[in-house]
Amino acid sequence: MTPRISRVFVANRGEIAVRIIRACQELGIETVLAASEPDRDSLPAQMADRVVCIGPAPSVRSYLSVGTIVTAALGTGATAIHPGYGFLAEQPELAQACAENGLIFIGPKAEHIRTMGDKLAARKTVQELGVPVVPGSGLISDFAQVTPMSEEVGFPILLKAAAGGGGKGMKTVYRAEDLATAYGEAAAEARSAFGDDRLYMESFIPNARHIEVQILGDRFGNRVHLLERDCSVQRRYQKLVEEAPARVVSSEVRDQLCQAALRIAESIQYENAGTIEFILDQDKDQFYFLEMNTRIQVEHPVTEMITGVDLVLEQIRVANGDAISFSQQQVSATGHAIECRINAELPDADFRPSPGRITHWSPPEGAGIRVDTHCFAGYTVPPFYDSLLAKLIVIGDTRMEAIKRLQYALANFQVSGIDTTIPFLSSLVERGDFIAGQLNTRWLEEVVRAKGDNQV
């Protein structure tokens, strides 16, 4: 790799910051980490070549401050910025500011982020390519349209923010009587979360699976897919367990999904890593485009495990101006991988966050086990950010083998000092329906609800 990128500014925290720094270390690239005050002693801070204190704890004054991030990168002689996921990863402003200040953004172009960040515009683009989209409406320009639109789409409906994404700012409406309230709430939440209260509707698909395809593009016009992931185990639209490949998908449908994903990436000349998300209606055996995420995703490790590709490394290579280091032909899946997101939460208390000092931290080890984390014994999980502690990833020759390995790994993941979702996940992956692979995107919430009822 001919180096244009000599020093990367890591504009993120937690496990993804560790992940990015590791990839840079492998490439012999220096790292500078942006750290808010409470993160100055974090694991990534200890790993980086240099740490810069960018602001106080609140994200809006630190990790979300475009000006601060760019100034810090320039002031420390960094040549590139990696945004990680979340925070500014999908704000076109950061990618734009990089372009304007001679910094390489390790991700797609600002215009890609902008195009795909507008969920309505993305739906339109994709529809014009002949890829099916989730049945729904266009923009709800005023409240008077809500009722006729809902009649066309048919209940139950999902009200979604046009500027939203990542499972945020969505409301399910089952009956016409609840429309008015839901509309008001959804608009207010969208305004507060995204600064944009435009809404649209989608048909709510009751028996759905969330299947997504990983893609990668470079500046030479090479675009490849790295197969799919099944992320159907979700709670309030946040993924908890992800798998690769998606066993429920036939090889024909897999091919259709991957080709559709490539077609979408091609149409906008997408560069760097991205993911195209689909909803599979299991009742109708039909898949629909949901949205495109223009960043590296939390669950990227399961794809890495089955394909042997280092996605973050490829991101840096591509941003450096090099070609993707492999061809489509070389992409194949070996084995089955499963990832569990381990959070500092207490499932019995409605998944209340549980920050605090970790007194004991002993992750599982062994063949086919990978743990991506920023935690260690003595680390204090701050209350200011998300509750992700670690990603536990396993791989096996078959899905059954992976599950057995996962059960073993969870049983041997010892954490004290804070509450974690490890015991909850342990019992989840012992369940017959999980093992049989019989589930949909509402499955986990139904399991949680049933547990809650049983406890009464």
Place this chain on the structure above:
Amino acid sequence: MIGTAMDLSEDDVIQIIKYLDESSFSELRLEIGGLKIVVIKRGSQAFIEEADSSAKTQPELTDHSGSLTAQDSPVPPTQPAAQDTPETPPDIEKEIVEDGRFSITSPMLGTFYKAPKPGEPPFVEVGAMVEQDATVCIIEVMKLFSTIKAERRGRIARICAEDGQLVEYRQVLFLLDPPTD
């Protein structure tokens, strides 16, 4: 760690101040042998109010463990939670501890400018007496310029940041001596 006054080094004192700063306590009185130190937290920075260093008499080695009385006063809600300062170089800390100086820290990350414009005289020089509302420097973030005020009366003892260089959030920019009047 802390044994007798003879064992109490500069580093120990800096450590004591750090512990107090990070805790929810607002005052610490330490008496070891003939040495008495009182440390009182003001705002978010601890400094020595009174150090009886004249007690250089030989402490008795056989008896005496340092007696530590800490007074827990409720931290008023307007005070920020105890935060440790960003990596302040030890010589700056030493100046704060030993010479009773106070610091002006940067309220944001950005580029430090000592003068209103390049080529113009700096806002302050070493030795200058500044009033509370005096401008001491400018911090720039992507063409957005913020004027930084002294916030406290004092005499500039040291300029700790370099013109045109990046400064971090809460980095020490200036060291000042409290007014003698």
